[in-house]
Amino acid sequence: MPIDILMPALSPTMEEGKLSKWLKKEGDTVTSGDVLAEIETDKATMEVEAVDEGTIGKIVVPEGTEGVKVNSVIAVLLGEGESADAAAAAPAKAEEPAKAEEPAKAEDARSEQEQPAAKQTVPAAPKAEIAADPDIPAGTEMVTMTVREALRDAMAEEMRRSPDVFVMGEEVAEYQGAYKVTQGLLEEFGPRRVVDTPITEHGFAGVGVGAAMTGLRPIVEFMTFNFAMQAIDQILNSAAKTLYMSGGQMGAPMVFRGPSGAASRVAAQHSQCYAAWYSHIPGLKVVMPYTAADAKGLLKAAIRDPNPVIFLENEILYGHTFEVPKLEDFLLPIGKARVHKKGKDVTLVSFGIGMNYTVKAEAELAKLGIDAEIIDLRTIRPMDIPTVVESVKKTGRCVTIEEGYPQSSVGTEIATRVMQEAFDYLDAPILTIAGKDVPMPYAANLEKLALPSVQEIVDAVKAVTYTA
Amino acid sequence: MATRAKKSPARSAQTSAVKAPKPAEFTKDQELEAYRHMLLIRRFEEKAGQLYGMGFIGGFCHLYIGQEAVVTGMQMSLKDGDQVITGYRDHGHMLACGMSARGVMAELTGRRGGLSKGKGGSMHMFSKEKHFYGGHGIVGAQVSLGTGLAFANRYRGNDNVSLAYFGDGAANQGQVYESFNMAALWKLPVIYIIENNRYAMGTSVSRASAETDFSRRGISFNIPGFQVDGMDVRAVNAAGDEAVAWARAGKGPIILEMQTYRYRGHSMSDPAKYRTKDEVQKMRSDHDPIEQVKNRLVEKGWSTEDDLKKIDKEVRDVVADAADFAQSDPEPDASELYTDILL
Numbered sequence: 001m002p003i004d005i006l007m008p009a010l011s012p013t014m015e016e017g018k019l020s021k022w023l024k025k026e027g028d029t030v031t032s033g034d035v036l037a038e039i040e041t042d043k044a045t046m047e048v049e050a051v052d053e054g055t056i057g058k059i060v061v062p063e064g065t066e067g068v069k070v071n072s073v074i075a076v077l078l079g080e081g082e083s084a085d086a087a088a089a090a091p092a093k094a095e096e097p098a099k100a101e102e103p104a105k106a107e108d109a110r111s112e113q114e115q116p117a118a119k120q121t122v123p124a125a126p127k128a129e130i131a132a133d134p135d136i137p138a139g140t141e142m143v144t145m146t147v148r149e150a151l152r153d154a155m156a157e158e159m160r161r162s163p164d165v166f167v168m169g170e171e172v173a174e175y176q177g178a179y180k181v182t183q184g185l186l187e188e189f190g191p192r193r194v195v196d197t198p199i200t201e202h203g204f205a206g207v208g209v210g211a212a213m214t215g216l217r218p219i220v221e222f223m224t225f226n227f228a229m230q231a232i233d234q235i236l237n238s239a240a241k242t243l244y245m246s247g248g249q250m251g252a253p254m255v256f257r258g259p260s261g262a263a264s265r266v267a268a269q270h271s272q273c274y275a276a277w278y279s280h281i282p283g284l285k286v287v288m289p290y291t292a293a294d295a296k297g298l299l300k301a302a303i304r305d306p307n308p309v310i311f312l313e314n315e316i317l318y319g320h321t322f323e324v325p326k327l328e329d330f331l332l333p334i335g336k337a338r339v340h341k342k343g344k345d346v347t348l349v350s351f352g353i354g355m356n357y358t359v360k361a362e363a364e365l366a367k368l369g370i371d372a373e374i375i376d377l378r379t380i381r382p383m384d385i386p387t388v389v390e391s392v393k394k395t396g397r398c399v400t401i402e403e404g405y406p407q408s409s410v411g412t413e414i415a416t417r418v419m420q421e422a423f424d425y426l427d428a429p430i431l432t433i434a435g436k437d438v439p440m441p442y443a444a445n446l447e448k449l450a451l452p453s454v455q456e457i458v459d460a461v462k463a464v465t466y467t468a
Numbered sequence: 469m470a471t472r473a474k475k476s477p478a479r480s481a482q483t484s485a486v487k488a489p490k491p492a493e494f495t496k497d498q499e500l501e502a503y504r505h506m507l508l509i510r511r512f513e514e515k516a517g518q519l520y521g522m523g524f525i526g527g528f529c530h531l532y533i534g535q536e537a538v539v540t541g542m543q544m545s546l547k548d549g550d551q552v553i554t555g556y557r558d559h560g561h562m563l564a565c566g567m568s569a570r571g572v573m574a575e576l577t578g579r580r581g582g583l584s585k586g587k588g589g590s591m592h593m594f595s596k597e598k599h600f601y602g603g604h605g606i607v608g609a610q611v612s613l614g615t616g617l618a619f620a621n622r623y624r625g626n627d628n629v630s631l632a633y634f635g636d637g638a639a640n641q642g643q644v645y646e647s648f649n650m651a652a653l654w655k656l657p658v659i660y661i662i663e664n665n666r667y668a669m670g671t672s673v674s675r676a677s678a679e680t681d682f683s684r685r686g687i688s689f690n691i692p693g694f695q696v697d698g699m700d701v702r703a704v705n706a707a708g709d710e711a712v713a714w715a716r717a718g719k720g721p722i723i724l725e726m727q728t729y730r731y732r733g734h735s736m737s738d739p740a741k742y743r744t745k746d747e748v749q750k751m752r753s754d755h756d757p758i759e760q761v762k763n764r765l766v767e768k769g770w771s772t773e774d775d776l777k778k779i780d781k782e783v784r785d786v787v788a789d790a791a792d793f794a795q796s797d798p799e800p801d802a803s804e805l806y807t808d809i810l811l
Contacts, residue, residue, distance in 0.1 A: 006521065006522060007521075008518070008520075008521025008522065009520070009521050009522070009523055010521075010736060010737045011736065011737040012523070012526045012527065032510070032511070032514055033510075033514065033533075033731070033752070043737075044737065044738075044739040045739050045741075046733075046739050048521075049514070049517070051514045051515060051517070051518045070521075070522075070523065071522055071523065120802040121802070122802070122805065123802050123803050123805055123806060124806075125806050126806050128810075166623065192623065197650065198646075198649055198650065198653070200646040200649065200650065202612070202642065202643045202646055203612050203615075203643050203646025203647050203649070203650060204612075204646070204650065205612070206609060206611075206612020206613050206615070206616060206643060206646075206647065207612055207613075207615050207616040207619050207647070207650060208616060209612075209613055209616060210553075210601070210612065210613035210614060210615060210616015210617045210618075210619065210620070211616040211617070211619045211620040211623065212616075213601055213613065213616070213617070214551075214601075214616075214617060214620040215620075216620050216623060216624075233606055233609060234609060234612060234613075237604075237605075237606050237609065238604070238606075238609055238613060242594070242602070243808050243809065243810070243811065244587055244588075244808045244809055245584055245587065245588040245592035245594070245602070245603070246584050246588060246592070246593075246594035246602070246603075246808075247582075247583065247584035247585035247586075247587055247588065247594075247808060248585070248807065248808040249584070249594050249595065249596050250594055250596055250601070251811060253811075282809050283809055283810065285810070306811040307810045307811055
């Protein structure tokens, strides 16, 4: 069978081009890789190489022809023992390629393929059923501990449980952690599993992802998430997307953890909340706990999770103490919000350090006779909107509280979703309290102004409950 | 300072202890194996180029034509369980690892039978079974990831090595040196293979690199390296054997600069105006990796023209079958849109 040589496309958007020059003539023998012709578009000139071997039987489109449609026959190649007569059977219409409206064979094949696709509708995003928190058996001993200790215990327990779990990062081993979160781990697990890295975030994040792709379970500690900006390509493009790009063959079962958000007086480059940033990315889970119990239960769950989990801690919260149930294996579900305090007049939604302002504001509101319900989101992605919606259906009012920047914030996401899912239940606009839209200033007074305040929350609640 | 002065001579001695090995003569079987593998990559890529021209393949398509000896020679130095990772010019690496021509081609056309179910495309394919870890589109990212593969081998205490391929362009990315540092510090069994095809997209090596001898890029980290004729599969294989032995023995990372050449543009839409036709033609006529093997096979009387034609026919059949499959296999079901995002 003679082989049709077709006008190639230089890019998926090219529709036609000029056949500027033939470098072979009829009767010439060609082998794979030989340059047959040059074609030109408004953007580039390209060579057409032979893919098959044979003899040029017929040149269908003469050089200098403009507007040659992609996939129209430009020449006919004869195999061994084939005659030019066979080539004569080539479609004569191709001599006026600019007018060739009949699609070439390949286009036929393609459009057939695309037809079913055109009828396809966007499938619904799957809804994951997330279990409720486990019941704490009556009589369970509660231990008072700091968030820092809870995080350390979570890692130690999971490292005892699985030899595939290891922790790596700057100063995690011999220095015992820049914020002492990894204290004691080196002594118990040794340098093979508690790995001090050089100051090289982009590099060690990539090393962690590579190790995770083989099935190990790295915990990559960033001294702060501000420094993870250097590594964000590996987090997004390698860790979050590999499972999808590989058609489910391999992913990155790992945890990236460390403090996020403002500490105190460390200025613009060290004071930024990353909750909204990472919550934008499909393929990641994003956790930001407030209490020590949540920190422990959720970090243990994150380490066991087969997906990459961003675990956002807070330097100020590290030293806060909470009650943690003394249980053999205390795990909490990622993706489930916790009703921190029940109430009926307004729903306050917060997470992480934002909860610090929220619980104080709730106490102030109680004095004013306002009974606020507090929802601690705990996980930013997947976001437990049903719990928020249920609450808003009861209270009719909602205020969100976070330290991050106001535009495209976690609060604006909550406001959008609640507006869409519970519009008829709302008695007032949803207000979103966030950090101010400025780089974090250093001066003590300006820093205080840049962060949310208890008074702002109280004022917002008064506004939405029309009690101002 | 005193410590540094003391350490210095010993270190440079180690770095210079590794010399590029002389290419060993191949046996008949090795020549035939190399011929068949390189030819498969060549014919596959030509067909991919053709399907791209016909609109069956979308987006980016970076062909490996001209560089076939690099992956072919390196793969002949590996044992089962050794891992491979590379950038976006990856079709040749996947075929060399033994991934199916049908699976690769159907991924290029975005069909459900593609190695990533049509969700990855030309730049993103993986195979757990063949220990191929992608297929990465961010220039240089595979170097840190490949170092992580080696980290995992050392963590598990096995004797596997990882090969991290990257180009002369990627060699200027910062994370490459972050990885070099950690690999040397922790003596990780990783072989960094710099495929120097002389052009980072349209920028020649001399216009982008202050140090154009890429084998020296590890000197600051005490990583040995040497330059290899990447057009001669025997030279590649000899270098591969040496490097793999070095890494497997626990001596740490090593760098191989493969001096190679891509015949085609950076991607399908690159007219390659930054180099002369003569330069390309000279490489093709004087240094073609496949012609070199073919000539030796014929000169030594190991194969007749007919024998080689038979191999050519078999390879063409594999490629034609892959192309047919890739055009007839259905696109992924719409329900695949939301799968494989989270486990």
